[in-house]
Amino acid sequence: MIRSRDGKREITEEEFDELFDSGGDIDEFLDHDSVRVSDPTPEETFVVTLTKKVNLDLPVDMIRQIDVQARRCGQPRQSLLRTWIWERLREEQERDVRLGVTRVSVEERK
Incomplete structure (x- = not known):
């Protein structure tokens, strides 16, 4: 169980997750006094990348199987x-x- 800061x-944990996922206000359940700020390790550093939409046609059966795996993993x-x-x-x-194969950079292939 997760208790609000005022204890009322x-x-x-499931309700907290649902509240967070739906964009609800979770502030009353966060302990701001014990927050610890640390520098991320290189493995934890996120890189912002540009995205590009790609259309991909897949057989319906394959999409169904992908959806089963996605639900199992709890991901879209x-x-x-x-x-x-x-x-x-x-x-x-x-x-x-x-194998010692030389990588071709993305810029070289444009």
């Missing part, structure tokens, strides 16, 4: 696909490094 209200379909593609790109880069 309690909610479950687009987030799951982006994660899978990113993981595959990393695998390909690691394979290229092992």
Whole structure:
């Protein structure tokens, strides 16, 4: 259970998550006095990247299977696909490094 700062209200972790996800006000459940600010490690640093919309036609059966996996992981379909593609790109880069293949930068291919 999560208790409000004034101790008058309690909610479950699931209710807190739903409140947060829906954009509700969670401020009364946050302990501002114990906040700790730290510099992120390089692994925790986020890089803002530009995005570009890509249309991809997939068989309906494949989309259904993707949706099952997305629900199982608790992610939207687009987030799951982006994660899978990113993981595959990393695998390909690691394979290229092992094989000594020279990477072609994005700028070189324009």
